[in-house]
Amino acid sequence: MTTNIKNFDIIEGVSLKAIKDTRFKTGRISFTMFLPLSKDTASRNSVMLYTLEKSCRKYNSFKSLNEKLNSLYGASLMVDVSKLGETQALNISLQGLSDKYAINNESISAEFSSLLCDLIFRPNIAEESFNENEVESAKLEVLDIISAEFSDKRVYARKRCNEFMCKDEAYSLSSIGEKENVIKLTGKDIYTAWRDALSRAKIEMIALGDFDFDAIVNNFTEEFKNIKRNYQDFEYVKVLSNSKKAEYKEENMGLAQAKLVLGYRVEERKTFKEKIAFRLMCAMLGGTPSSKLFLNVREKLSLCYYCSATFDSNKCVMFIESGVEDDNIQKTKIEISNQIDLMREGDFTEEDILANKLALQNVYMGISDSLGRLENFYISQCFQDTVRTPEEYSKALDNVTREEIIEAANSLTLNMIYVLTE
Amino acid sequence: MEIKNIRSKILGENYFSFSHPTGLKIYVYPQKGYHSTYALIGTMYGSVNTKFKSNDKVISVPDGIAHYLEHKMFESEEGDAFLKYSKTGASANAYTSHNSTCYLFSCTENFRESLKILLELVQTPYFTDENVEKERGIIGQEIRMYDDDPEWAMSINLLKALYKNHPVNIDIAGTVESIAKINPENLMSCYNAYYNLHNMALAVVGDVNIDDVVDVADECLNPINAVKIENIFPEEPNSVVSKKIEKHLPVDIPIFELGYKEQALAQRVDDAQLALSHIILEAVSGKSSDMLNRLLKEGLVSASSFCSEFFEGPYYRATLFSAQSQKPELAAEIINDELKKIKTNGISESIFENARKAVYGRAVSMLNSNEMIASAIINGHFSGRRLFSYIDNIIYATHHSANDFMHEKFNEELSSLSIVR
Numbered sequence: 027m028t029t030n031i032k033n034f035d036i037i038e039g040v041s042l043k044a045i046k047d048t049r050f051k052t053g054r055i056s057f058t059m060f061l062p063l064s065k066d067t068a069s070r071n072s073v074m075l076y077t078l079e080k081s082c083r084k085y086n087s088f089k090s091l092n093e094k095l096n097s098l099y100g101a102s103l104m105v106d107v108s109k110l111g112e113t114q115a116l117n118i119s120l121q122g123l124s125d126k127y128a129i130n131n132e133s134i135s136a137e138f139s140s141l142l143c144d145l146i147f148r149p150n151i152a153e154e155s156f157n158e159n160e161v162e163s164a165k166l167e168v169l170d171i172i173s174a175e176f177s178d179k180r181v182y183a184r185k186r187c188n189e190f191m192c193k194d195e196a197y198s199l200s201s202i203g204e205k206e207n208v209i210k211l212t213g214k215d216i217y218t219a220w221r222d223a224l225s226r227a228k229i230e231m232i233a234l235g236d237f238d239f240d241a242i243v244n245n246f247t248e249e250f251k252n253i254k255r256n257y258q259d260f261e262y263v264k265v266l267s268n269s270k271k272a273e274y275k276e277e278n279m280g281l282a283q284a285k286l287v288l289g290y291r292v293e294e295r296k297t298f299k300e301k302i303a304f305r306l307m308c309a310m311l312g313g314t315p316s317s318k319l320f321l322n323v324r325e326k327l328s329l330c331y332y333c334s335a336t337f338d339s340n341k342c343v344m345f346i347e348s349g350v351e352d353d354n355i356q357k358t359k360i361e362i363s364n365q366i367d368l369m370r371e372g373d374f375t376e377e378d379i380l381a382n383k384l385a386l387q388n389v390y391m392g393i394s395d396s397l398g399r400l401e402n403f404y405i406s407q408c409f410q411d412t413v414r415t416p417e418e419y420s421k422a423l424d425n426v427t428r429e430e431i432i433e434a435a436n437s438l439t440l441n442m443i444y445v446l447t448e
Numbered sequence: 449m450e451i452k453n454i455r456s457k458i459l460g461e462n463y464f465s466f467s468h469p470t471g472l473k474i475y476v477y478p479q480k481g482y483h484s485t486y487a488l489i490g491t492m493y494g495s496v497n498t499k500f501k502s503n504d505k506v507i508s509v510p511d512g513i514a515h516y517l518e519h520k521m522f523e524s525e526e527g528d529a530f531l532k533y534s535k536t537g538a539s540a541n542a543y544t545s546h547n548s549t550c551y552l553f554s555c556t557e558n559f560r561e562s563l564k565i566l567l568e569l570v571q572t573p574y575f576t577d578e579n580v581e582k583e584r585g586i587i588g589q590e591i592r593m594y595d596d597d598p599e600w601a602m603s604i605n606l607l608k609a610l611y612k613n614h615p616v617n618i619d620i621a622g623t624v625e626s627i628a629k630i631n632p633e634n635l636m637s638c639y640n641a642y643y644n645l646h647n648m649a650l651a652v653v654g655d656v657n658i659d660d661v662v663d664v665a666d667e668c669l670n671p672i673n674a675v676k677i678e679n680i681f682p683e684e685p686n687s688v689v690s691k692k693i694e695k696h697l698p699v700d701i702p703i704f705e706l707g708y709k710e711q712a713l714a715q716r717v718d719d720a721q722l723a724l725s726h727i728i729l730e731a732v733s734g735k736s737s738d739m740l741n742r743l744l745k746e747g748l749v750s751a752s753s754f755c756s757e758f759f760e761g762p763y764y765r766a767t768l769f770s771a772q773s774q775k776p777e778l779a780a781e782i783i784n785d786e787l788k789k790i791k792t793n794g795i796s797e798s799i800f801e802n803a804r805k806a807v808y809g810r811a812v813s814m815l816n817s818n819e820m821i822a823s824a825i826i827n828g829h830f831s832g833r834r835l836f837s838y839i840d841n842i843i844y845a846t847h848h849s850a851n852d853f854m855h856e857k858f859n860e861e862l863s864s865l866s867i868v869r
Contacts, residue, residue, distance in 0.1 A: 049481045050816045079751075088744060088751070092735035096802040099809030123809045127459065129843060163744055163751075170750040170772045173700035177598050279698050282595035315530035315540070325528075328585030331593055349593045384537025384557070391556035392484040395818065 031415075034243050037250045039257035042231040043404055044239040047394075051127055053235025054397045055138055055242065056119040057146060058405055059227035062260055063114045063196045067219070069168070069203030072107045073211050074219040075116045076164035077156050079105045082144045088163070094141070098134045099123040103145075107171075110406060111263030111340035112196035116223065117405070118146065121397065124236055139233075139242040147249045149220065155213035156220070165211060171202050179446060183285035184347055187444035190275045191289040195264065197341050225256045230408040234397050262409045265294045265342045272440040281448050283349045286358055289442035292342040298412070299430075301339045302422045307434035308337040309382040311369055312346055316381040318365040318374075319346065327361060329354050340409075344438060352448045359443065369435035372428065379431065383423050390420040451658070456836040458843065459812065463825075463835075464658055470669040471646035475825045476661050477653040479818060483556045485654030486818035487566055490550035492830040493517075493642035495620040496761065497547070501678040502641035509638055510629040511615075512587075512622015515544040517635055519583050521551065521643075524572040529565055538562040546616050547761040548830060549642075554818070559656060560664050567668040570648070573639045575632035584627060591621050598697045598868045602770070606705045606866035609693040613682040616764045646674040651825040653818040681763045686711055687862070694867045702869035703753075704776035705768055706783055709862040712765035716831040723807070723841035724853045725758040725767075730803035731795045731850070732787060732858075733769060739786035743771075748779040767857060776867045787858040795854070800847040808842045 030046040061071060085091040095101045101122030108115045120142045125135050150157050175181050185200065192198035233242050268291040295301040312319035312335030323333040333348040350358045368374070393399045393416040407413045414422075449469065455462040463477035495515065499508045521542070522529040533540045538555035540562075551570060555562045594600045604619050611617040621627075641647075652661050688709060717725065733739050733756040743749045749771040757768045773779040795803075814820045824835050 049479075052813050052816060087741075089736050089741045093802060096730075096734070096736055096806040100806030100813075101809070102813075121813075123812060127809075127812050129458075129805075129808065159745075162747060166747060167750040167752050170701065170753045173772060174753070176700045177698075177703075179596050180593075281698075283589065283592035314534075316534040324586060328582055329589075331586055331590040349589060351589070351592070381534035381537075385534065385539065388484075388537045388539055388554070388556050392554060395482050395484045397816065 032239065036243070036247050037255060039227070039255065040229040040231070040250060042233065042243060042246065044242070045232065045234045045400065046236065046239070047234060048236045050124070050235055050397060052121050052123055052397065053135055053138065053233070053237050054119060054121040054401065055142055056117060056232045056401050056405070057142060058115055058117040058230045059223045060110065060113045060115055060230070060262070060408070061223060061227050063109060063112050063199050063201065065199055065204070065207075068114055068199060068201065069207035070211055070215050070219040071114055071116055071223060072168045072203045073161065073164050073208060074216045074223065075105050075107060075118065076167040077161055077216050078118060078145050078149055078220075079103060080160040080163055081150045083148045083150055084144045086150050098137060099128065101134070101138065107202050109201040111409065113262050114201050115405070118142070119401070135237060136241065139245045143245055143249050147252070151217060154217050156216040158213045161211065161213050161216050165208050168202060168208050169205060172200070172205050172208070175200070175202070179279070179281060179285055180347065180349065183287050183444060183446040184345060186275070186277065186446065187287035187289045187345065187442055190273065190444060191343070191442035195266070197343070224253050226258070228257070228408070230405055232401050232404055234400055263340045266291065267293060268439055268441060270441065272443055274443045276445045276447060278447050281446065284352050284355055284448050285446040286348045286350055286355055287444045288346040288359070288362060288440060289444070290344040290346075290438045291441050292337070292344055293437040294342050295339060298414070298422065302419065303426045303430035304337060304434040304437070305339070306379070306383060306386060306423060306426050307369065307431045308335050308344060309386050310374060310378055310431065311335045311365065311435070314382055314385040316378065316385065318368065319362065322365055323348065323358060323361050327357070329358050329361070333358070333362070355445060366435065366438065370432065372432045374431075379428065383426070387420040387423055390416045454834070454836060456839065458840065459815070459836070461815065461836070468645075468665050468669060470671050471644070471674060472665065472669055473649040473829060474661060474665060475649070475651040475829070476656065476658045477651065477821050477825065478656065479654050482655045482818065484554050484818060485559050485652065485656050486552065486554045486822050487563055487650065487652045488550050488552040488822040488826055489566055489570055489648060489650040490548050490826040490830070491642045491648045492547060493549050493638065494545050494547040495618055496615045496681075497642070497679055498615045498618070499680040500641060501680060502637070502675060506680070507637050507641070509634050510622065511618045511626035512620070513630055513634060513638055514549055515621045516583065516587060516627060516630050517638055518542050518544045518549050519587060520575055520580065520635060521569055521573065523579055524569070524574045529569045532565045533562065536562045536565070538565075544620055546620065548826070550826060552822070560660055563652070563661065563664045564668050567664065570643055571670060573636060573643070575635045577632060580630065580632055580635065587621060587627055588624050591624055591627075594619075594621065596697070598699050598703055601695050601697060602703050602705050602866050602868045605693045605695055606707050606768070606864060609690045609864035609866055610688050610707050610709045610766060611764065612685055612689050614684045614764055615681070616761065641675055641677050644675045645669060645672055647677060649826055649829040651822040653821045679762065684763060688864045690864060692865045692867070694869065697868050699868060701772045701774060702776050702867055703770065703772050704780060704865060704867045705770040706780045706863060706865050708767045708858050710765040710767070710857060712760065712763050714762055716762065716833070717760050717765065719833050719837040720841045720845070721853065722758075722833060723838055723845050724850055726807045727800070727803045727842065727845055728795070728850055728854050728857065729756050729758055729767065730807050731799050732790050734803065734806065736802065738790075739783060742786060743779060743782055746782070748775055748782065749773050776869070777865070780865045784860055784863065788860070791854060791858060794851045795847070797847050800850055804842060804845055808839070811839050811842060
């Protein structure tokens with residue numbers, strides 16, 4: 027059980043969660059900056075994050091930084107940009123081997139937090155600018171990610187449905203930014219982004235493994251003494267209630283298989299109880315091999331290889347995605363709609379509830395067997411008033427009632443039908 | 449039944465292995481304190497096994513049949529295995545690769561019941577004209593999904609460019625045309641040959657009691673006579689089919705994969721060779737390498753899109769480099785140039801040491817994951833490799849042996865470039 031969690035408030039808007047766990051061969055320290063997602067800043071923030079990964083004052087080239095990481099037994103430096111609600115989450119993490127596995131008895135884990143601090147707080151800057159060559163290199167990383175999102179048609183179709191459905195809302199924006207904005211960025215822009223992020227972002231740190239946590243807390247506390255913070259709480263998401271008629275959008279791309287994405291608004295799930303009930307409903311509808319969409323759209327009707335439902339509990343939107351032949355799009359839409367109606371009418375058995383509940387509980391209870399999953403699990407709750415453990419999520423599923431599942435199904439409104447055709 | 453306790457002195461870890469009386473080889477790797485238990489059962493039957501001799505009878509089968517068989521194994525006369533797993537809460541799946549098919553589950557409760565489902569699943573083939581036909585539609589959609597995948601297209605094209613005859617050049621799922629030839633009879637031929645307990649292995653990883661595994665095995669496994677299989681592979685020339693292959697798909701930035709074919713025998717790469725291959729790859733193309741840093745400096749690739757891989761199986765072996773690039777031909781030229789340099793000059797001792805440490809660290813880190821341990825054990829079982837022996841060989845690898853071994857690799861004449869733009 028991950029009950030060994032200590033919370034530290036470093037400074038206003040900056041906190042650290044220390045999770046002691048001696049089961050793993052590695053430890054991991056993660057630093058995530060949350061900023062409101064905006065078209066004006068998304069691209070420069072992404073490029074800033076990827077520039078931090080290139081070097082720092084102490085290891086002032088990508089080569090020398092990675093030689094250092096290799097010398098720490100292949101310690102892994104990872105950066106990632108994602109969306110949480112309507113914030114942009116900029117994550118930089120370092121994961122490396124625990125000391126007891128070092129061949130020559132070196133003490134390596136003590137270096138992880140100081141190296142991470144070097145990268146975040148002492149980057150390779152001169153005259154209020156990042157190195158232009160490194161910024162160009164970081165821009166290429168971000169452009170590659172944007173390109174990869176386009177190349178993966180399943181991801182692209184989901185992105186487009188979201189853009190159309192949430193047009194004029196921050197949620198429609200890509201967390202990684204836009205190509206035309208990335209291209210224009212300079213070393214000075216990135217310097218501004220870096221200063222701004224350290225000053226204004228809500229910062230969540232997590233240290234997991236078998237570390238000297240006091241040393242890590244001290245390291246970061248000392249660093250923030252040198253940072254001029256101007257933090258103000260901000261609204262991390264706006265949930266819109268919606269009763270508008272569903273729109274239809276179609277784009278052609280000459281694909282072998284069409285992609286169908288249905289976007290739904292969900293009436294705001296204000297309480298944890300309501301959110302967990304919706305999660306279970308969503309699993310029953312299209313989240314597991316026991317779900318209605320899997321059993322009917324795929325298995326019974328053989329219309330597709332995948333037909334799945336996912337729920338964003340922060341924004342209260344749900345998407346159903348499927349890959350189908352052009353000729354079967356209409357049939358698939360009808361069947362999906364039919365299965366949702368059946369959920370609304372309570373056409374499911376106690377066995378159906380149990381099967382999907384067990385499947386979700388299996389997921390929650392397995393979270394603490396992975397440093398990465400644990401980290402994501404806690405980061406995703408950083409705007410919640412109450413932070414819960416995976417065990418608490420699992421237990422809460424036991425109390426979801428049939429009526430709550432029906433209510434959840436009835437809280438859906440279809441807003442957007444998006445088709446990316448052959 | 450003799451249970452062997454395999455230990456690693458360096459890591460302080462151990463796992464167990466034994467041969468069940470029915471012929472199934474079983475491995476149990478304890479992960480104390482883990483909530484999930486992961487079980488993986490595999491057979492050495494993949495997309496490359498298109499021709500084989502089973503008890504002296506030569507059988508040829510359509511492309512994609514191993515993958516089709518994997519889909520069908522979830523059905524039995526009593527119903528779908530997913531339905532059975534839904535009562536235990538286990539998350540189940542399966543996959544087919546070039547040279548194996550594996551069935552798995554992960555559970556936090558009801559381990560014994562879930563293991564029972566897994567062992568019964570692989571012993572109860574159920575193929576009818578109707579259920580085989582139904583699957584054709586689903587797999588057809590799966591194939592079409594991959595047809596739109598640029599990375600998939602890039603990889604399969606590279607294999608077609610490198611290999612003239614070897615069935616590693618076949619798409620794992622086959623084609624819509626090839627799966628049209630699959631029927632209950634040829635599915636059963638493949639099943640009878642390869643899904644014989646004497647040709648299979650099971651790995652269980654988690655905070656599990658070995659007695660539970662033995663009990664369920666005793667209860668569920670049915671004795672069966674061994675079947676002798678001889679895999680038949682065509683002769684493969686020591687040359688490539690084409691130096692370059694290109695496909696057009698809607699991508700924003702082109703992607704490429706450059707492959708260097710090596711001479712390969714039936715004998716799989718052993719632990720020492722695998723360890724050396726990984727160390728060499730880290731030294732020549734890792735993030736601190738001259739190769740990658742030159743590509744980054746010239747703005748040809750991003751660090752996050754650049755990958756390298758040592759790829760091997762029965763009668764095939766190659767090293768692959770891939771990335772996104774606006775100038776794929778130029779990027780490939782630079783990769784080739786840097787490989788030539790390092791073969792001429794050799795890997796320096798300091799670069800070798802750092803690469804060795806990094807490869808060791810990543811190999812040990814992998815032991816965090818039940819899934820990766822199980823996969824390594826099963827792959828190792830079918831290829832004659834052992835998990836701890838591989839890690840030991842990383843530590844004992846020498847600078848001299850790495851440079852020697854490198855001379856067998858990166859032959860430009862045996863290279864091909866696949867581009868999707």
